[in-house]
Amino acid sequence: MAEKTSGGVQSVERVFELLELITDAGGDVTLSELSSSTDLPLPTIHRLLRTLVSLGYIRQLPNRRYALGPRLIRLGEAASMQLGAVARPQLKFLVDRLGETANMAVLDTDMIIYVAQVPSPHAMRMFTEVGRRAHMHATGVGKAILAQLDDETVRGIVQRAGMPTPTVKSLGSVEALLDDLALIRERGYSIDEEEQELGVRCFAMAVPDAPTPCAISVSGPITRVDQAFSERAVPMLTEAAKALSLEFNRV
Numbered sequence: 001m002a003e004k005t006s007g008g009v010q011s012v013e014r015v016f017e018l019l020e021l022i023t024d025a026g027g028d029v030t031l032s033e034l035s036s037s038t039d040l041p042l043p044t045i046h047r048l049l050r051t052l053v054s055l056g057y058i059r060q061l062p063n064r065r066y067a068l069g070p071r072l073i074r075l076g077e078a079a080s081m082q083l084g085a086v087a088r089p090q091l092k093f094l095v096d097r098l099g100e101t102a103n104m105a106v107l108d109t110d111m112i113i114y115v116a117q118v119p120s121p122h123a124m125r126m127f128t129e130v131g132r133r134a135h136m137h138a139t140g141v142g143k144a145i146l147a148q149l150d151d152e153t154v155r156g157i158v159q160r161a162g163m164p165t166p167t168v169k170s171l172g173s174v175e176a177l178l179d180d181l182a183l184i185r186e187r188g189y190s191i192d193e194e195e196q197e198l199g200v201r202c203f204a205m206a207v208p209d210a211p212t213p214c215a216i217s218v219s220g221p222i223t224r225v226d227q228a229f230s231e232r233a234v235p236m237l238t239e240a241a242k243a244l245s246l247e248f249n250r251v
Contacts, residue, residue: 014040015048019057019068026156027109028067083214084116084130086247090240091118091216098233100220103128105141107213110161112142120220128219137163137177138170140192140204144215146177147184148206154178169194189234190215194222201225205237208245216240 021037022029031049035042049066052058056071084104091102095118104116113133128134136142137158146154158174171177184190192202202219218233219225225233 011048014044015052018045018048018052019072022058022066022068028061028065030065034066083210083212083248087116087216087244088118090244090247091116094118094216094218094233094236094240095120097236098218098229100218100225100229101128102216102218103141104214104216105134105139105145107136107145108133110136110157112136112139112145112215114141115214122220122224134196135161135164138166138192138195140190140202140217140219141215143177143180143184143190143192144204144206144217145213147181147190148213151178151181154181166196167194167198169198171195189237191230192217192219203230203233203237205234205241207241207248210245210248216244 017038017040018034021034025033025037029037031042031045034045034049038045040048049058049060052069053060053066055069057069059067059069061067083106087104091104094100094102099120099122101120102118103114105112105114111133114128114130117128117130134142136146146157149157154177155174158177163172163174163177164170165172171180180190189203189205192200192204194200196202199221200219201222202217203225204215204217206213206215216237218237220229
């Protein structure tokens with residue numbers, strides 16, 4: 001029978017500790033790096049890793065490093081979509097009161113993925129759709145998430161993912177992005193000023209204390225989504241983000 005701690009099954013706790021350590025390290029680590037990051041005995045780490053490799057949740061790379069495995073992708077996608085399902089009532093709240101499309105996206109490695117959307121009643125097709133991935137620097141939700149991170153982490157994400165410029169208004173340098181993130185931290189929300197799609201403006205806000213970094217947004221054509229719109233939208237985004245935080249952390 002598995003050993004137990006006061007909080008649960010010890011072997012399960014150890015497995016998730018290793019998975020989280022690998023995730024925090026950027027997705028791959030050496031055995032010695034894991035050993036230095038935990039109090040677990042080296043033989044225990046090796047045994048757990050061997051089991052996880054055999055199940056497909058961890059991969060051993062040719063250079064002997066251990067990386068997150070493909071079977072975690074399916075679990076992660078399902079979990080993200082569940083967060084999206086929880087978010088839909090709050091997104092509908094935003095659409096009902098503001099009349100523009102509301103979205104939710106979560107961090108997906110070095111990009112974001114849209115996991116929920118409630119469309120505007122207006123007939124206008126936009127870039128965003130559930131399941132679509134996008135670079136963080138060129139989206140309102142992505143910048144809202146990046147603003148929760150320190151500058152060094154942001155630089156690493158940009159270095160790995162790149163900074164393509166979908167429009168002439170997209171941010172094209174790390175320094176420009178960091179300046180924008182400083183403004184976002186100060187005011188509490190981000191603005192996509194036609195950076196992903198010309199003619200479309202987006203206001204977005206991170207969900208505090210979420211189980212995974214995520215953000216919600218409202219977006220629409222610049223003819224409707226203007227300064228007057230922002231004065232109504234920001235308080236409602238704040239209300240929706242707080243409600244989602246409570247829902248996500250409900251025991």
